[in-house]
Structure formats: C-alpha cells, structure tokens
Amino acid sequence: MPVYEFYCKECKKEFEIQMRLAEYEQGKDQQKCLHCDSSNVERRISLFEAKTSRKS
C-alpha cells in the first residue's frame, strides 16, 4: 500500500498517510493535517509514485 506524503502550510509539518490509491483519489482534495486539522495541505510526491506514474 503506497504512502502519501503531505506538507501542512499552517503548522509547517510534514505527515504521511498510508492508503489505497482509490481512497487517495476520493479524498485527495479534502486531506487534512494530522497535527492541526487544517485542509491547507500540499501534496509531496514520493519516490514510489514518481516511478509508477511514468507509465501513464
């Protein structure tokens, strides 16, 4: 299961969430920070995805 990395612009912390691709596709625009519950978060591209996304 892939791990998605996020960066919170509010509290300036990084966090990781492990979830299925389908779950990520559904919730990627509503992802909230684990630390402060802000939705002002930015996606960090992981090495895992950088490899797999070349196929498409």
Ligand SMILES: [Zn+2]
């Ligand atoms: Zn935060």
